[in-house]
Amino acid sequence: MTAPTTAFLPTLVRRERASLLAALIAPPVALAVATALNLALYVLMGRDPVAVVHAMLLEPFLSWASFSEVLLKAGPLLLIAQGLAIGFRAKVFNIGAEGQFILGAIFASSIPVWFPQATGQWIWPLMLLLGAIGGALWASITAFWRVRLNASEILVSLMLSLVATQLLNYLLLGPWKDPAGFNFPQSVMFQYDAMVPMLFAGTRVNVSLILTIVLSLAAWVFMQKSFTGYKLQVGGLAPRAAGYAGFSEGRAIWLSLLIGGFAAGLAGAAEVAGPLGQLQRSISTGYGYAAIIVAYLGGLHPLGIIASAMVMAVLYIGGDNAMVSANLPIAAVRVFQGSLLLAYLVAVAFVRYRLEWPRAAHRSPS
Amino acid sequence: MNAIEFILAGMLAAATPFLLAALGEMVVERAGVLNLGVEGMMALGAVIAFIIVYHGGGHVLGFVAAGLASAILSLLFAVIALGFRANQVATGLAIGILGQGLSALFGKTYESLTVTGLPKLAVPGLSEIPVIGGLFVQDAAVWLTLAATLGIWAVFAYTKVGLVIRAIGENPKAAHAIGYPVIAIRVAAVAFGGAMAGFAGAYASVVYTPLWADGMIAGRGWIAIALVVFGTWLTGRIFLGACLFGAVSLMGLAAQATALDVPSQLLSSLPYIVTIVVLGIISADRRLLKLNGVASLGEPFER
Numbered sequence: 139m140t141a142p143t144t145a146f147l148p149t150l151v152r153r154e155r156a157s158l159l160a161a162l163i164a165p166p167v168a169l170a171v172a173t174a175l176n177l178a179l180y181v182l183m184g185r186d187p188v189a190v191v192h193a194m195l196l197e198p199f200l201s202w203a204s205f206s207e208v209l210l211k212a213g214p215l216l217l218i219a220q221g222l223a224i225g226f227r228a229k230v231f232n233i234g235a236e237g238q239f240i241l242g243a244i245f246a247s248s249i250p251v252w253f254p255q256a257t258g259q260w261i262w263p264l265m266l267l268l269g270a271i272g273g274a275l276w277a278s279i280t281a282f283w284r285v286r287l288n289a290s291e292i293l294v295s296l297m298l299s300l301v302a303t304q305l306l307n308y309l310l311l312g313p314w315k316d317p318a319g320f321n322f323p324q325s326v327m328f329q330y331d332a333m334v335p336m337l338f339a340g341t342r343v344n345v346s347l348i349l350t351i352v353l354s355l356a357a358w359v360f361m362q363k364s365f366t367g368y369k370l371q372v373g374g375l376a377p378r379a380a381g382y383a384g385f386s387e388g389r390a391i392w393l394s395l396l397i398g399g400f401a402a403g404l405a406g407a408a409e410v411a412g413p414l415g416q417l418q419r420s421i422s423t424g425y426g427y428a429a430i431i432v433a434y435l436g437g438l439h440p441l442g443i444i445a446s447a448m449v450m451a452v453l454y455i456g457g458d459n460a461m462v463s464a465n466l467p468i469a470a471v472r473v474f475q476g477s478l479l480l481a482y483l484v485a486v487a488f489v490r491y492r493l494e495w496p497r498a499a500h501r502s503p504s
Numbered sequence: 505m506n507a508i509e510f511i512l513a514g515m516l517a518a519a520t521p522f523l524l525a526a527l528g529e530m531v532v533e534r535a536g537v538l539n540l541g542v543e544g545m546m547a548l549g550a551v552i553a554f555i556i557v558y559h560g561g562g563h564v565l566g567f568v569a570a571g572l573a574s575a576i577l578s579l580l581f582a583v584i585a586l587g588f589r590a591n592q593v594a595t596g597l598a599i600g601i602l603g604q605g606l607s608a609l610f611g612k613t614y615e616s617l618t619v620t621g622l623p624k625l626a627v628p629g630l631s632e633i634p635v636i637g638g639l640f641v642q643d644a645a646v647w648l649t650l651a652a653t654l655g656i657w658a659v660f661a662y663t664k665v666g667l668v669i670r671a672i673g674e675n676p677k678a679a680h681a682i683g684y685p686v687i688a689i690r691v692a693a694v695a696f697g698g699a700m701a702g703f704a705g706a707y708a709s710v711v712y713t714p715l716w717a718d719g720m721i722a723g724r725g726w727i728a729i730a731l732v733v734f735g736t737w738l739t740g741r742i743f744l745g746a747c748l749f750g751a752v753s754l755m756g757l758a759a760q761a762t763a764l765d766v767p768s769q770l771l772s773s774l775p776y777i778v779t780i781v782v783l784g785i786i787s788a789d790r791r792l793l794k795l796n797g798v799a800s801l802g803e804p805f806e807r
Contacts, residue, residue: 150589155730231593272637283780289787292540295777297783300723304776308769427601432593442667466712469718470607476544480584485596487588 146424150491158445158487165435165442168482169449175481176474180466186338189464190391194456197463204455206341210413212451214405214422216238217350218429219447220357221401223438225394229359229374232395234295236426237302238273242403243410244306247417250328251314266346266407271402274396281395291395299426310419325417333414334472346408352443353401356438370394391454402426423454424472431479450475507758514639519710519750520544520649521704525728526735526742527656533732534660535693536673536800540596540805542701544603545574548719550709551611554789557619557710567645570706571699577603578698582691600725607718612715621680621714626727652778657739657751668692669694673798676805686805696700701725722775730779734786745782752778 154203171192173195177187198208219234225232232238246269249261279298282288319326332461334344373380375392381387405425410417432450436443524541534537551571556566577599585595631640633764646802660666668689672679676686708724709716727749751788756771 152586159547234598279780283784283787287779287784287788288790288793289783290730291735293733294780295781296726297723297730297780299774300726300776301780304769311769312767332602335669425598430594430597432600435746466610467612469605469612471642472601473609474605474607476598476600479594479598480580480602483584483590483598487584487590491589 146496148493150487151494153341153489154372156489161437161486164489165437165482167494168478169288171485172474172478172481175477176470180464180470185464185466190460190466191461192463193460195452197459198377198455200450204343204459205269206338208345208448208451209341209343210341210453211428211453211454212447213347213350214409214425215429215432215450216444217408218398218402218404218425218448219436219443220354220440221398222429223433223436223440224361224370225398225439226433227374228370228390228394229377230284230391230394230398230455231292232277232398232419234277234297234299234426234427234432235294235398236424237295237299237361238276238402239304239406239409239426240299240306242273242405242406243417243421245269245403245411246308246407247314247325247328249344250332251325251417254290254326254329255327257331259331261329261358262334262411265332265411266334266349266404269410270400270408271406273401273406274399275396277399277401280394281392284395285391285421287399291391295395299427305420306417306437308423314417316341316416318418323419327416328411332411333415334408339364342413344408344412348386349404353404354440354444366393398495402429404494410418417429420473428454428475434479435482507762509635509638509752510758512636513641515747515750516639516642516646516650517556518714518751518753519746521708521724522728522731522749523653523743523746524649524704524707525701525725526731526746527739528655528697528704530732530735530737530739530742531656531669531700531727532693532697533798533801534673534737535669535690536676536798536803536805537586537690538596538802539578539585539599539697541578541581541603541695541696542601542728543608543723544600544605544722545577545698545701546576546603546705546708546721546725546728547607547684547719549574549605549705551607551614551705551716552702553706554614554619554716555707557714558614561644563622563710566710567703567706570702572702574603574702574705575695575698576704577606577611578694578701579691581698582694586687586690586694586804592802592804596617604719604721611716611718615718617711617716619714620694621711643711647706647746649707652741653743660739662800673800677807678802680805683688685690690805701728704728723742727775729781730783734782736786736792736797738796745784748782749775749778 174201181187182188206217220236222232246265249265273480276298282289283294284291316324316326334346337345337347339341345394369385370390373385373387409421426441432446436446453471457468460466461468463473525546529542552573553566553570556569557670581595581599584590586590610749622645624641624643627640631637668684672686672689680686731742731745752775756774759766759771
């Protein structure tokens with residue numbers, strides 16, 4: 139029996155096999171569609187689309203200075219997204235990277251805030267390590283709630299992000315406020331040794347970018363080559379089969395969340411010990427949420443994510459440019475991010491399915 | 505007015521955004537669909553209602569337009585998640601980000617502006633009762649929300665519509681085999697959930713705190729999704745849960761008024777912490793969730 143109401147709509151028919159080429163062109167197609175839709179929105183808002191395209195998509199590449207800012211932005215996005223993607227592949231939906239990022243920044247800041255006089259080349263590496271531990275600890279609350287209490291990791295991790303924001307506000311308005319900071323909600327400026335060394339002179343790109351790329355390659359080796367990575371993926375694709383094979387679901391959840399928290403915490407630490415140089419309220423401009431989009435747009439593949447992190451970083455920097463030169467509100471970046479993920483999800487549907495129109499279906503012999 | 509009277513009087517109004525959004529999401533989830541975009545749909549409804557009320561369109565038009573706008577956004581979710589069978593978690597998150605972005609975009613020039621809320625209507629007699637009298641002095645939107653709650657409860661308790669929605673959530677293949685249009689009913693449920701989230705946002709921005717500020721929904725959409733779990737997909741329990749959260753958010757205000765030496769950030773995060781704790785307690789009872797949960801939740805339907 140068929141449902142009569144949908145007879146005039148095309149149906150999705152699963153393709154015999156999904157082609158690699160289609161999977162590879164899906165993200166660029168999604169980007170093109172999202173760009174076109176958003177440009178139409180800007181025209182409706184009375185903005186000059188040529189000026190917006192120039193500011194948003196070209197300017198970031200026109201000088202080494204602005205491209206170096208893209209690299210700087212791509213760092214935290216890349217790091218967080220690599221961690222999240224490992225979890226998403228195992229069907230562990232940690233959407234609280236924002237909170238894990240903030241905790242990483244707080245843990246890392248504890249050293250320069252409590253020991254502002256300390257010197258030595260060991261300080262910034264220790265801060266990065268502390269940040270990663272802080273992010274992992276914050277994520278472990280979610281893991282405990284999910285594994286022991288059966289609670290949705292989606293809701294718990296998100297709630298913890300909202301709590302983390304309040305914790306950051308408390309520290310910056312209270313005990314960690316810079317006494318000489320004219321009452322601004324920010325910590326003291328970090329000492330020299332609490333800053334990650336610069337990579338290229340004249341830019342703000344620092345050594346953490348190398349760390350990020352190394353960890354991205356490590357994520358690739360882990361997911362594609364290691365047995366643990368394989369177990370995680372099987373758990374996500376076929377949980378029952380994974381169970382029969384003796385792969386523990388609980389262990390997969392713990393591992394996914396700890397890796398996600400570790401990466402996000404490290405990114406938070408690198409942000410305060412890098413371009414910011416102090417703990418501030420605005421340490422994250424939604425990196426934790428944008429990284430979810432980066433992870434999906436990169437096909438949850440470590441190498442794809444490198445490309446999608448660059449795209450998202452261009453959007454951030456380009457959005458800032460367009461705010462100045464084309465009078466585009468910064469909220470437009472969030473609209474772009476949301477529509478980009480939606481466009482990608484539709485594009486991916488076409489990789490797995492093809493549309494079959496009712497009439498064509500009648501003619502086909504099968 | 506002591507703290508208990510203060511909380512009783514304000515509880516229902518504070519609960520209303522949670523209640524509206526959670527009841528909408530309950531219907532969506534009962535049909536087997538998980539739409540995580542509630543926060544964004546509320547934000548969009550909130551800004552649309554605010555703009556209309558600010559320009560003198562009135563509260564009725566404001567609520568209607570908010571419901572429509574959020575329903576349209578939820579239909580985008582339906583097309584992608586139900587039509588194209590995309591991952592519902594990812595689609596919901598994207599809808600949430602898009603809704604929050606649109607909200608910030610539309611609301612940019614209205615930041616910090618105010619409108620007037622709705623007058624309180626008292627039930628004669630009942631509102632005179634000491635201590636609990638405040639419960640019976642509410643604005644029209646609260647009364648309507650309570651009526652809608654009763655209506656939704658009745659639909660699921662007594663009508664075939666409720667039964668069909670539940671059947672589709674429990675076993676879409678069987679429902680399809682009997683001849684019910686699974687996708688069409690799911691789309692309708694999603695649109696209903698979107699409209700309810702729009703009303704919830706409208707209540708927040710033009711009645712409860714009639715002032716526009718970007719990000720004013722402040723996680724209430726997410727708490728609403730958690731409330732559906734707390735209430736184990738049952739209207740009555742979701743109502744009680746929403747009242748609890750209304751009371752918790754007022755407790756923060758009451759505690760600040762008494763000048764207790766508690767950091768205000770701790771009070772602000774109280775609803776989130778309570779959500780985490782209650783979610784742990786309820787979810788730990790696996791039997792309860794299994795008994796009341798929706799079997800096909802979040803899974804795409806393929807014939």
